[in-house]
Amino acid sequence: MTQRTLECSGLRKVFDDLVAVDDVGFHIDAGETYGLLGPNGAGKTTSISMISGLLMRDGGTVTVGGREMTTTSTDAKALLGLVPQDIAVYPDLTARENLTFFGRLYDMDGKTLKARADEVLEIIGLSDRADDRTEDFSGGMKRRLNIGIGLLHKPALLILDEPTVGVDPQSRNAILESVEHLSREGMAVLYTTHYMEEAERLCDRVGIIDHGQIKAEGTRRELVQMVGQHDRVRLETTGSVDAAVAALDALDGVAKSDGGDGSIELLVIEAGEHLTEILSVVTESGVAVSGVDIDEPNLESVFLHLTGRALRD
């Protein structure tokens, strides 16, 4: 087995009498993006803080690149890049000075550091503002710098804690694109969010976390199937649908079909795979289809199913 970039298990943190994180565990391989999806107060930041060695844990183990992570293990920390949830840049320093300072803490220096800082400034689109103090930056620019600092030293594991909160759609897209890019380059990424769309777009695997516990974990598809969700398919039709509905009910993969006035509603497992078959059955029954609408279940509905609550209230 190849070495996992991050492996954690049994993570536990108790604040006074509040169990903030309870038996959280997962792993991330190189080139993989793992999402922690959960609502406010679910325990995402607390988990991340233990994984990055900021916070003492009350239980569990963490290894990064095979090195055990504790609050004092500098060798494990060297492999990790952290993008904190709250913007963590010095307002009275320029963008470049911020990058340079943190780069030095990772043992970078001289020409290498300067070149890498320029590279990162390019990636986060701040090259033309490099020598301005960050206190004059917009929220989105600060967010981008916040991310830039985390990936300056090319960490094996990049941890991003809700990096797109309060960012306009354009900046958000730029951020998501750079994460995708880094992942393709082989970085392992841990991404927390309560935006379902971000998790769906970026993450190879997702852990759904609530009340400090991981309720379910897997690829989007796995999660959806785990809770027995089906794609909802709606066919716009002309003509009598009764025969078609009966024929559809007999089809493999179709869980339920309902005929309405000028339409047929179906619940299907893997609609994409069965769509041709469905359409031919319907046409054979003498019904003309004028439109198809497929609604795939998403993580939002999975979350709703698991917790009985919406992801965002």
Added chain:
Amino acid sequence: MMRTTWIIARKDLRQRIRDRSALIVGILAPLGLAAIFSFVFNPISEFEFSADYVVVDEDGGPAARLFVDQVLGGLAASDDITVEELDTVDAARALVDVELDPFSDMETADAAFVIPAGFSSAVASPDEARLEVLASRGSSTAAGVAVAIAEQFAGEIQTARVAAATAEVLGAEGDRADTGFRALAIPSLASVVDAEATSKILDGTTFYAAGLAIFFLFFTVQFGVNGLLEERHAGTLPRLLAAPIPQAAIIGGKAITAFVLGVVSMVVLVAASTLMFGAEWGNPIGVFLLILAGIFSAIGIMGIVGAFAKTAEQAGLFSSIIAVVLGFLGGTFFPIGQAGGILSQLRFITPHAWFMQGLGDLAGGNVADVLPAVVALVVFGLVCGAASFYGVRKGLSR
């Protein structure tokens, strides 16, 4: 570890230079106040030598009268020197050896000459004759002049005695061939005895410059010490904690920042108050030792506040209260040492009092005299510094 500590300190110093508040608190405010106080209490005057001496003649013999009437009488003819003859040594000592208040009009003397009984007959014989000088430590120049006067007189007597003894040898050959040796072997005539003065006192200008400097020092070091709370506020603390550096380097970086700010502010204040208002801080090495130790103690004490405060605002408030209370108790606003009673003893629970005491000791003595104060300040720094290091460390990754 040292490299990282320095990287962090350099970053912090750059921030402090940019926001300028350290400059205001560390240099401009104390200097401005010192200027005001110094102007109010010491109207600027040109330096001129003046001395008030007393003399006690317990002998009354010819040699003693010679000294009192001819030597001292000659000096008293000048406008700048007064000489008063007193009856008892105790009366003289009372004038020399007092806890001086630089601002009172109380009569004091810079030095007392004491001519013990038997002085004249001792001069006339080969015995050792003693002429004592009680020097006030507070007025070193005038006291130094008094010692020089006594030594000069002793030298003249010695010359006279050697001449007399030589004449005797030449006049009565063989009889007393060893007289010359005896005369030459006469011990030094006048021994100068320092008064065991407790009066260690700074002049008004120096007092206010020093008091304000140490008072504001406790505010200045906060700009370094509270750096950790600022990191927390700026959200950058998680970044530092996630970086592959020892936590001690983070704390050390803040302490070094505080230290550098403290040294710069104190050195500038010493130099500026000396050049601009004529403050007399004393031996530079002694002053520097006191400054270093004082900064150390300030960092320790303010570090405790920083360790247990939750926010920078809270720390600022607590620190201000503590700095003012300690400054007041430590006698940086007025010479509380002269108040007597419990307050004058209680002040030694503050580093401020030790710092001021150290400067006083330095003014009246030499570099080694600052050591008790330096040791006391370092102990403050060590005890409080250890407590705050422990507290900060514990708070970092709760």
